[in-house]
Amino acid sequence: MKAVIQRVARASVSVGGRQVSEIGRGLMILLGVVKGDTQEEAEKLARKISGMRIFPDAEGVMNVNCIDAGADLMAVSQFTLAASLRRGNRPSYVEAAGRPEALPLYDSFCQTLGRLTGKEVARGEFGADMQVELINDGPVTIIADTKDF
Numbered sequence: 001m002k003a004v005i006q007r008v009a010r011a012s013v014s015v016g017g018r019q020v021s022e023i024g025r026g027l028m029i030l031l032g033v034v035k036g037d038t039q040e041e042a043e044k045l046a047r048k049i050s051g052m053r054i055f056p057d058a059e060g061v062m063n064v065n066c067i068d069a070g071a072d073l074m075a076v077s078q079f080t081l082a083a084s085l086r087r088g089n090r091p092s093y094v095e096a097a098g099r100p101e102a103l104p105l106y107d108s109f110c111q112t113l114g115r116l117t118g119k120e121v122a123r124g125e126f127g128a129d130m131q132v133e134l135i136n137d138g139p140v141t142i143i144a145d146t147k148d149f
Contacts, residue, residue, distance in 0.1 A: 001041045001105070002032040002081040007054055007140035011074050013124040014131045021122035026072030028134050031109060032081025033102035034095050041146040042105045046112035048149060054140050062140070067117050075113065076124035076132060077106050099127060 005027055012022035029049065054062050055069035066073065082096035097105070103126055110121040124130045 001034060001037045001045050001109070001146045003045060003049070003144045004030040004078075004081065005049060005052070005054075005142045005144060006030075006134065007137045009135040009137045011132065011134035013074070013076060013122075014133075015125045015128045020125055020130075021074060023072035023074045023122050025069075025137070026074070027066055028132070029073070029075045029113075030078040030081060030132075031075050031106060032078050033097040033105045034082045035097050035101065037097060037101075037105055037146070039105065039108055042109040043112050044149070045144065045146050046109050046116055048144065050113060050116040052142070054142065066119075071117075071119075072122070073113060073117060073119050074122040074124075075106070075110050076130065077102065077126050103127075 008026060008028045010022070010024050011028040013020050027049070050067060051065050053065050055064040055066065055071065057063040079093060079096040083091035083093055084095060085091055106126060110123060114121045
């Protein structure tokens with residue numbers, strides 16, 4: 001499971017010109033589910049993100065997690081995170097999990113993150129062509145892969 005985690009001042013997702021969700025100060029998480037990912041990995045990633053200390057403390061040092069910062073949360077599915085550029089110039093998405101495998105893990109990740117933080121996780125629309133707008137705060141952008149922890 002792969003994620004791009006961005007600290008944002010605000011973010012929103014629209015589908016077909018209709019806004020489906022928005023958040024204020026918090027984390028925008030782009031989530032890619034790879035073939036073979038498990039429920040355990042979804043929970044592990046949610047735990048890792050909920051504990052990441054990437055919000056500033058009183059001295060301006062990134063030392064506060066999203067729970068203590070009272071941060072809003074948004075998770076958007078993004079199969080292109082599973083892209084491979086090993087051959088040629090056209091990305092291959094063969095490692096991206098299909099909807100029957102990916103959707104339950106995306107849902108589980110969102111539910112676990114919400115449970116751990118006590119916050120509802122705003123979402124995009126799974127499988128839709130979405131327009132994501134955000135103002136990256138910092139900028140702070142972290143790439144996570146459950147294979148690495």
